[in-house]
Amino acid sequence: MNTKQFTDMYYIDRKKNDSVKWQRGVKMDCLPMWIADMDFKGDQKVIDSLKEFIEKGDYGYANLPKDYYDVLIDFHRKRHGIEYKPEWIRFTKGAIDAMYQVIYSLTELKDGIMISTPAYPPFYSTVKESGRKLYTTKMIDNGGYFTFDYKDIEARFRKGKISMFILCSPHNPLGRVFKKGELEELFELCKKYDVLVLADEVHCDIIMPDQEFYPALSFKKYRRNIVSICAAAKSFSLAVFSHCHVIIPDPALRKKFIAYQRHTHTGSVNVFNALSTYYSYKYGSEWLDGVIDVIYENYSHFRMELSPYYEMTNLEGTYLLFVNIAPYNKDRTAFDTLVSECNILANAGESFGEEYSSWVRINLATSPANIRKAVRSLKKLAKEKQDQACS
Numbered sequence: 001m002n003t004k005q006f007t008d009m010y011y012i013d014r015k016k017n018d019s020v021k022w023q024r025g026v027k028m029d030c031l032p033m034w035i036a037d038m039d040f041k042g043d044q045k046v047i048d049s050l051k052e053f054i055e056k057g058d059y060g061y062a063n064l065p066k067d068y069y070d071v072l073i074d075f076h077r078k079r080h081g082i083e084y085k086p087e088w089i090r091f092t093k094g095a096i097d098a099m100y101q102v103i104y105s106l107t108e109l110k111d112g113i114m115i116s117t118p119a120y121p122p123f124y125s126t127v128k129e130s131g132r133k134l135y136t137t138k139m140i141d142n143g144g145y146f147t148f149d150y151k152d153i154e155a156r157f158r159k160g161k162i163s164m165f166i167l168c169s170p171h172n173p174l175g176r177v178f179k180k181g182e183l184e185e186l187f188e189l190c191k192k193y194d195v196l197v198l199a200d201e202v203h204c205d206i207i208m209p210d211q212e213f214y215p216a217l218s219f220k221k222y223r224r225n226i227v228s229i230c231a232a233a234k235s236f237s238l239a240v241f242s243h244c245h246v247i248i249p250d251p252a253l254r255k256k257f258i259a260y261q262r263h264t265h266t267g268s269v270n271v272f273n274a275l276s277t278y279y280s281y282k283y284g285s286e287w288l289d290g291v292i293d294v295i296y297e298n299y300s301h302f303r304m305e306l307s308p309y310y311e312m313t314n315l316e317g318t319y320l321l322f323v324n325i326a327p328y329n330k331d332r333t334a335f336d337t338l339v340s341e342c343n344i345l346a347n348a349g350e351s352f353g354e355e356y357s358s359w360v361r362i363n364l365a366t367s368p369a370n371i372r373k374a375v376r377s378l379k380k381l382a383k384e385k386q387d388q389a390c391s
Ligand SMILES: Cc1ncc(COP(=O)(O)O)c(C=O)c1O
Pocket: 036, 093, 094, 095, 096, 097, 120, 168, 172, 200, 202, 203, 231, 233, 239, 242, 243, 244
């Protein structure tokens, strides 16, 4: 299926639904390109399978399908060459919930937790609200290609107050799919200073054609020091179902996590929500390949048209592009400039780190027609500002 056929078949007008993204867009008279979900409905076989469950009308207590773990493991083996074990996998109701549970169960109140910036906003809030001390390390911007500052990370680790590093891989908002060597260097430092890695890998399946994703747990040498958060929610746009996996190979860490879930009664799985993941992993691979092609085409068009005017990240994975609006936003934030001059609702750069107010995060998981519309208004903005500067 080519990208036009995919868009014709799966793009949905979400204005008439209770979509958080579109309702805010309509209210502000903007094209919504913010919050991380997609404007595509799922594969028909996934929809039909969920319908079939609903129509049976049996809503009593239920078990997961017998082959739930096989389907999940098979999906990740085929896509990423990793072999998860069923006993490593626990459930939570979403990735943020998973982060809180991992922090509460595997760190102490006195512990420090490091994140690299710019960072997905809940990385800041989960650490702060769980009462742990937040440490940040700024990523190095090599003209829109951001990398870890290992020297800074090591210098802070050396002081001995940090016990966890939260990694976002692939990276939101930077769209980075880290190279094997980059992850190895980070994991080596974490091992050396006894810092546990919490790898948020919820974007792991949206990988651009020329990239390779290395799951954190594929690094066997560091496996016992890593907990992975992984879900189908981003890959198949299933946010409404709030279902997520926490993967913990180390038995001692797992024991602590399970004990926490028992105490807090958070370990039980919502079977209906889990079914959306199960059917998507089982039947959705072709759909996923199709949506990646659309995102890549959207990105290629965006980059080709706008890179002469704007600094932007390389989209290696995810569908989220970080774009620098400077020098067209003078006294305003990039977010405000886009709302008032382009009628585009993006995510404000400063929500990812206070120094990024000239940046916005733009969601590319929409129709090529919407992307063209956004490109036209961004180009107009840049040209008008350039003309004003010349006159
Ligand atoms: C990196 C990352 N982690 C976690 C989440 C939130 O996931 P959930 O809605 O499952 O809590 C998102 C949502 O965009 C995300 O991008």
